[in-house]
Amino acid sequence: MEYYIQDIPSSHFLPIFVVSALVILFGMAYAGFFTVVKLKLVKRYFMVFAYLSWLILVGCIYYLGELLKVEPYTQKVLIGAMFGYLVFPHVVYFLLEKVHNRFESESNQI
């Protein structure tokens, strides 16, 4: 089915700009809190803020989809992508940790 962009009422412009900014900011907040907790730079309970940020991010993405009048299928893809993003910092951190351990133990042996 071909998708045509729907008209958006001008009263939705401001919420769209704000929610779009929040998507990126809460996306970063999730990754940031996750990393600093894992690095033990702050106490472990700060991890709650990481997952809270992710939940707000999911809410923002859903609301953004509504404001932009995306198709139901795209809305589902967006929410699916959020689960992908839930895993993303874990993968990045896992890779960094493995790389550090591998190369630092090698340099210690030298």
Add this chain to the structure above:
Amino acid sequence: MQGNRLYEGQKLALKYFMVAIVLFGAQLLFGLVAAIQFLYPNFLFNILDFSIARILHINALVVWLLYAMIGAVYWLLPDEAGIEVVGVKLGNLAFYILTAAVAVVVLVYLFIQIGPGKESTIWFITEGREYIEAPRWADIGIVAVVLVFLYNVYATVMKGKHTGILVVLMADLIALAGLYLAGMFYTDNIAVDQYWWWWVVHLWVEATWEVYVAAVGGYILIKTLNANRKVVEMWLWIEVAMMFGSGILGLGHHYFWIGTPEYWWEIGALFSALEPVPLVGLFVHVLYDWGKERGKGNNIKNTPAFAWLTVETFGNFLGAGVWGFMHTLPQINLYTHGTQWPAAHGHLAFFGAYVAILIGAIYLAIQGKAGLKEMRMTKASWWAITLITVGVLIMSVSLTISAYVQTMVERGQYGGTWEGYFIAQANQWFVQGMGWRLFSGLAVVVGYGFLVYDLLTIDKKQPAEVREGAVAAA
């Protein structure tokens, strides 16, 4: 560097940096003129028209960033490869030819501001393509100079050490240079012309330049934080994959309204949404390295360079990520395209992603030139980074306010008509936004003054213990 002695390639880098800083000043000067003309349209009318001030503002930016990029490569190339740059004499010759060509192009822009658009105009005056307006003779000259540069890089790496940073740069520079060719041929059809033109602009700024920054950023992390080279290089490959993965098809967000098929809406939307992901990865990486190195008692070896690298990380995220995503998706871009939104995004993104890191690279070269083991911030460094960063931030916010007025009034209320355009331009909120943009532009110019002063004097203003370290090393 060999002890306190510089490689010839590094001396060439300093020349590139010097011209880059002069062109940075020209960019700010013409930007200031254009900002005044937004508020007082008669200012310098028929002497330096807005169209020319804008061309010079934007082209000076692109050219000074390229100068600084070439300079940074010539700086790190012998250091990484462990040998002198191969073909450095040719490199010097290319530098003087390029600089003379840039001077001639600028003079032509200034002396021939209006006239008929003929075949000869494309060859000798301007090609008329935004950001890359250089006439064709200069285009061909640029290609020749870049070929010399590529030869020098490839020949040096082949002969010397093949570090990960250099290998990434080799692959990236060939793409960066090759893409320039897509902006050189002329077609009668504006949609086809724009289609190829975006290959240069987008695939430079959102793909090859991003990868370049990741490589140079890795080098700065090693030099300033003593970060583990293998970790930096390993991570560099992951970032390269992510940046090319999202950046190449992110091209789609420029194809929404130029006559290309509608499937670009979906492609552009999907890959634009993915483009901030590598920035998050980069952020986690820098945070991780800083957190790991923090406990080891390593002093930061060059605090001004590291401070600018930090500005780069956040500026890139805010400018490219937040400001980009706010107006990029096709549903909303229908209303924001052609307003001040891209200007707000462009100012913060270019500053955050490229200006900041290249200033950091220049500070690294100043440290190397003076032979200092460590370099600390001075008051002038502090004023420069504060005024420039805060100035650009206020500028972006001001432009956003003006852009919002345009979106609401010109597009929402009046449906993108000429009437709506002029009503929005006269709206008091739009005008006030432009006023604040001018004010913040002045702050950036003052910051630039501090920056130039600092770059010229910082090595002499280092504390005694740092200077004594340098003497002992020599």
